[in-house]
């Protein structure tokens with residue numbers, strides 16, 4: 352077993368710049384490492400580049416037409432820009448701000464959507480197993496096992512979001528990226544998702560963008576604070592919250608902006 | 610206070626006017642067609658005889674119903690592949706790009722060209738082309754009319770479908786991309802299924818347009834009052850027989866033409882209603 356710090360990090364972000372328009376960087380010279388089986392929270396005021404950075408990690412940012420990217424991100428030591436996006440996105444899954452199950456698919460079909468979209472044929476018993484495992488992993492199985500063949504859009508918002516997490520982990524990815532996954536949910540659904548994330552980190556590495564400082568404090572192990580596209584400070588959540596090194600981090604944590 | 614009342618009264622009066630107008634149209638269509646239906650009964654719909662000779666007058670709408678339905682459906686069949694692919698191009702593949710913007714304005718431009726101009730183009734450009742292929746003697750007939758009709762409804766179907774396709778939420782597409790789907794897979798597994806009923810509705814509405822189209826069809830269909838015997842044979846449509854013959858018509862013949870108009874109105878209303886129903890379910 353290799354336990355050097357370097358192998359401990361799943362994603363290595365190196366001098367990353369991302370611009371939507373020429374020379375206007377939404378992410379500026381960010382270097383950071385995301386540690387395995389931990390929850391890393393990305394915080395910062397609105398518009399500081401959190402979502403852009405997160406989307407960079409599975410190259411979802413490339414969906415925008417004139418995007419410019421400099422720098423590199425390594426996934427287990429290999430540059431994500433040298434992989435096919437298809438392989439990359441199977442290894443680095445994503446959950447969005449608003450629950451977005453496919454409305455034309457049943458709950459069952461939603462969970463295996465990643466396979467059917469990619470034309471990966473599975474035997475029925477394999478599919479059944481993947482669906483049950485994924486739904487158990489998001490603590491949704493008992494709630495929906497009787498209605499697997501109903502449309503996913505009939506579920507409550509919180510259930511839909513857990514379905515979306517199930518869909519993202521059905522591939523068994525290394526990393527799961529979550530962009531404010533609870534901001535559209537009520538407090539009870541939010542706390543269920545938070546509990547779920549605590550469970551999921553045993554198997555996966557989670558990166559969580561959040562506006563909610565107390566959420567970051569409650570569930571994250573590491574934290575990153577961004578401001579105007581730059582990564583101001585990062586480190587273990589406990590240290591960052593109690594003993595911020597940068598005055599801007601401190602200002603944010605004490606509610607001076609954002 | 611009273612300003613509010615005046616506005617309310619004005620709005621009420623204008624809506625009432627519309628209501629009265631449409632009721633008036635329907636009533637006069639019904640009223641005008643009574644003599645024809647009294648004379649021929651249901652035979653007016655099933656018969657394809659059209660004989661204005663005094664003494665042995667006989668009128669049936671079947672030839673025109675057939676002409677209208679055949680040309681419109683054929684036009685729709687030709688229109689679907691063009692409009693569907695163009696709307697995908699505009700609203701999905703190249704959305705928010707300059708080329709898509711240019712294409713969108715071109716489509717709107719085409720939609721604004723008057724029917725008679727399309728007729729002219731069909732008459733002087735398309736017809737000789739068809740004659741030169743040897744498929745048709747004079748170039749008149751069902752196929753020529755359908756082709757021009759198709760070109761006329763393509764812009765309409767395209768802009769409606771493009772509107773529907775661009776309404777597919779970005780979140781769904783992003784979800785599919787984040788699962789490793791390719792562009793093609795996103796389009797075929799997410800965009801098209803989500804927009805399906807809306808796309809179908811836009812084609813039904815385009816069909817509604819084709820059914821009532823008059824000028825261009827009259828110039829190209831050959832105006833023979835018979836059920837068309839083939840793709841390149843002449844025929845006539847409901848709208849075009851009215852346009853051609855109402856000027857010299859009176860008595861029973863006038864009533865027969867009005868009855869054809871009533872039938873056309875009913876068919877078109879039904880088709881449009883179906884289209885709107887599907888759109889409503891989609892939205």
Ligand SMILES: Nc1ncnc2c1ncn2[C@@H]1O[C@H](COP(=O)(O)OP(=O)(O)OP(=O)(O)O)[C@@H](O)[C@H]1O
Pocket residue numbers: 371372377395396397398399400401402403404415562
């Ligand atoms: N599609 C886009 N085109 C152009 N600029 C964009 C686009 N998306 C984001 N930006 C800009 O990039 C910067 C970073 O945006 P980003 O969405 O990453 O911020 P964020 O930290 O996630 O904000 P929020 O907390 O509001 O979600 C902002 O200045 C924003 O205006």
Ligand SMILES: [Mg+2]
Pocket residue numbers: 401402403530
């Ligand atoms: Mg964001």
